[in-house]
Amino acid sequence: MAITAQLVKQLRDITGAGMLDCKKALEQTDGDVEQAVTYLREKGIAKAAKKADRIAAEGLCNVIVDGNVAVVYEVNSETDFVAKNTQFLALIDKVGQALLTSGVTTTEEALAVIVEGKTIEIILSEATATIGEKITLRRVNRVEKKDDQVFGAYKHMGGRIASLSLLNGNNEEVAKDIAMHVAAQNPKFLDQTQISxxxxxxxxxxxxxxxxxxxxxxxxxxxxxxxxxxxxxxxxKQLKEICLVNQPFVKNPDETVEQYVSRNKTAVVSFLRLEVGEGIEKKETDFAKEVAEQMKA
Structure with a gap:
């Protein structure tokens, strides 16, 4: 039976599962919607869909470098407690290695990547069902460098912030310093030429x-x-404060970042910085009230 977009949408509306999950379920059940619902429930995906409206604003960012390729990405959970879970940490690594080898550049592409016979979207849904919190892949960035350039990678607080710098030359120590500076000072632009x-x-x-x-x-x-x-x-003054090269270098405020890298005979090409949950409107939860209401039930 041909699996139409309308059929996939129908199953998605019933279960709340992802489009790829719905398509696979229908393929496995020869287009039978009821059997497909059962299939998703058995896989734990329909159960995960019930958590789809929750806000996942915690989690971890990560940066991985392999040769001339680096990926910086964010995987979210609902609480910072789960972000310390060994299962969640293993998931972070699995996703990162898949992103590194697949060559994807967007979150949408990443969710379709196959790892051990499953898409990352399905793996995240299964993790949601197993761990008990909504788990999402929010942001994916891929950077490639030339042989005469160097990456600097840094993670703060285990991954609350992840940063990557790309510099000319091969001075890894300076590149790492710039990545640390980016994490600490959060510049918005490399220099003023990037400001519209x-x-x-x-x-x-x-x-x-x-x-x-x-x-x-x-x-x-x-x-x-x-x-x-x-x-x-x-x-x-304001423009200089948001441009990396003009900021006072975090390790020595007496010189700017531009002066520091120039003194070391290099230059910053680009940088990336991710911070967990930035831009997400977090839901304020009264846990005491929730517990009290559950005790009344």
Whole structure:
């Protein structure tokens, strides 16, 4: 029987399982939806689907380097307690090795990667059912370097933050230092050439409004030309604070990152930084209240 997109959607609506899982279930059951539901339940995938609406904002980020290839990725769980689970840590490693060897560059591609006869999407669903918390692969980044370049990799607090730097040359110590700096200082851009004109104009407008409001309360208000110079100064300072090369080097604030790498006859090409759960709106949970309600039941 032909497995149509409509049939896959029907099964997904019933179980909440992933599209790939639904397609495989229907293939295994010759398109019988009821049998496919049973198949997913037996695999623990339908059970995992019940947790699909939960928020997984904890977990770990990881960075793996192998020769000229590096991957930086994030696997999420619902609690930081589970993130310390040996089963979860083993899952992190399994996913990372698959990402490294598969050549995928996006999360969508990663979920379809086959590991030991199963897709990563199915492996995560099974982990959700086994561990008892929603487990997701959220972000995947792949970086390749040239032979005359070097990676620097760093993990903070076991993977709460993972960072990767790419530098010209072969100075691994400097590359590691830059990765540590990136983890600590969280730059947004490599240098000011990466900042869009729209963003600069927007920030300048905000700073101008702030300066004009401050000027209103001054005993002796400043003239417009002075305010404009003041805004330019504040803008330049702000832009430098978010650019890696302009930041004071974390190990020696007396020199900038650019001065540090230049002194070591190298230059930063690019960097990546992931922090667990950034950008996810976390749900506030009153555990005491939950326990009290369960005791009443």
């Amino acid at each position: 004109a729209d963003m600069i104009a927007s920030e300048k407008e905000i700073l101008l409004h702030q300066a004009l409001e401050e000027n209103k309360s001054e005993a002796k208000p400043k003239p417009q030309n002075i305010i404009e110079k003041m805004v330019e100064g504040r803008l330049n």
